[in-house]
Amino acid sequence: SDVCSSDLGSNANPETLYFSQTAQFKNFDESIPVKDDDAIEATVASLEINRIKYMVSMPGGLLVLTSGSTFQINGGGPDAPLTPGSISAVPQTYGGCGNVSPLAIDFNVVYIESPGSLMRSLTYNFYTSSYTPQDISIFSEHLLKDRTISDWAWAHEPHKSIWAVRDDGRMVALTYLPEQKINGMSLHSTEGLVESVCTVQEGLQNVLYKIGRASCRERV
Numbered sequence: 221s222d223v224c225s226s227d228l229g230s231n232a233n234p235e236t237l238y239f240s241q242t243a244q245f246k247n248f249d250e251s252i253p254v255k256d257d258d259a260i261e262a263t264v265a266s267l268e269i270n271r272i273k274y275m276v277s278m279p280g281g282l283l284v285l286t287s288g289s290t291f292q293i294n295g296g297g298p299d300a301p302l303t304p305g306s307i308s309a310v311p312q313t314y315g316g317c318g319n320v321s322p323l324a325i326d327f328n329v330v331y332i333e334s335p336g337s338l339m340r341s342l343t344y345n346f347y348t349s350s351y352t353p354q355d356i357s358i359f360s361e362h363l364l365k366d367r368t369i370s371d372w373a374w375a376h377e378p379h380k381s382i383w384a385v386r387d388d389g390r391m392v393a394l395t396y397l398p399e400q401k402i403n404g405m406s407l408h409s410t411e412g413l414v415e416s417v418c419t420v421q422e423g424l425q426n427v428l429y430k431i432g433r434a435s436c437r438e439r440v
Contacts, residue, residue, distance in 0.1 A: 233263065234269060234270070234271035234272065235263055235264045235266065235269055235270060235271070235272060235286065236261065236262070236263045236264075236272075237260070237261070237262050237263075237264070237272070237284070237293065238259070238260070238261055239259060239260035239261075239262075239302070240259055241257055241258060241259050242257040247259065250304070254304045254305065255304075256301070256303040256304070256305070257303075258303075258304050259304075260302065260303070260304050260307060262293075262307050262309070264284070264286075264291055264309045265309070266286075266288075266289060266291075266311070268288050268289075270286035270287040270288035270289055270316065271286060271287045272284055272285075272286050273285050273286055273287055273317045273318075273319070274317060274321060274322050274331075276322055276324050276329050277324075278292075278324070278327070278329065278344055279298065279327060279344060279346070280292055280294060280298040280344060280349045280350070281293050281294030281295075281298060281302075282294065282302075283312070283329060283342070283351075284309070285317035285322060285329075285331060286316065286317065287316045287317065287334060288314065288316040288334075289311055289312075289313065289314045289315070289316065290311070290312045290313045290314075290315070290317070290342065290351070291309045291310060291311055291312065292309070292310045292312055292349075292350070292351070293307065293308070293309050294307075294308055295307060295308065296308045297349065298349045310350070312342065312350060312351040312353070313340075313342065313351065313353045315333045315334075315340060315353065316333060316334035317331050317332070317333065317334060318331070318332040318333060318334045318335065318336040318368075318369070319332075319336065320332045320336070320369055320370065320371060320372060323372070323374045323382065325374060325376075325396065325398075326398075327343065327344040327346075328341050328342065328343050328344070328398055329341065329342045329351075330342075330356065330374075330382065330396070332369050332372075335368065336368035336369055336370075337357075337364045337365075337367055337368050337369060338355065338357060338364070339355070339356050339357035339364075339369075339382075339384075339394065340353055340354065340355055340356065340357075341353070341354045341356050341396075341398065342354075343398060356394065356396065356403045357394070357403075357405065359403065359404075359405070360392070360394075360403075360404075360405035363392050363405055363406075363407050364386070364392070367386045367387055367388060368386070368387045369384045369385065369386060369387075370385050370386070370387050370415070370416075371384070371385040371415070371416045371417055372384035372385065372417065373417045373418050373419045373428065374419060374426075375419045375425075375426035375427075375428055376426055377424060377425050377426055378424075378425055379395060380395060380396055380397055381393045381394065381395055381396070382394040382396050383417050383419070383428055384417075385414050385415065385416065385417055388413075389412070389413025389414050389415070389432060389433075390407065390408065390409050390413075390414070391407075391408040391409075391410075391414055391417070391430075392405050392406065392407055392408065393405065393406050393408060410430065410432070412432050412433035413432045413433045414430045414431070414432040415431055415432040415433075416430070416431045416432070417429065417430050417431070
């Protein structure tokens with residue numbers, strides 16, 4: 221799944237979505253009368269005005285995470301095409317997304333809830349075409365108390381871990397196995413302060429790279 225970058229909503233229209241014409245990424249023209257492959261401009265109707273932060277492509281449609289809620293965008297159903305005349309925005313949860321890019325893990329989306337320390341997951345249900353929210357950091361709140369997450373990365377192999385950077389330069393690792401309902405978090409320190417992390421596929425493992433005052437390399 222693809223995750224679009226932060227702050228997609230404009231300053232004047234923070235909850236408006238803009239889609240180009242089909243297969244023409246720079247063409248936002250509309251016809252009279254409107255055709256199904258025309259550009260689309262749609263504003264989410266919600267109780268509050270919340271800025272669109274991220275968009276994630278998922279099986280049921282486009283998952284739109286805002287600063288105060290999450291919506292699923294499709295053409296009225298999981299297999300319905302998105303056109304100017306058929307666009308639906310169904311709320312999934314009313315927890316806002318922070319400034320860290322969500323992680324698309326299988327059919328789950330993991331994100332940092334605003335203001336920036338609570339880790340939540342949205343699990344897609346194929347039968348109802350909706351998402352079930354869950355707090356996946358509830359058993360390790362003491363490791364995130366009075367702290368925020370500034371960056372993170374997903375290492376699928378070998379231990380299925382989410383490596384997250386706290387605002388104090390230390391890291392936490394969350395083992396995430398949703399199909400087994402297993403979540404476990406641990407605290408990690410280095411000789412310096414970590415500022416950013418990423419994972420790179422090398423052979424059969426996802427290798428974690430850290431950037432900060434002191435760079436280091438560790439296999440996870």
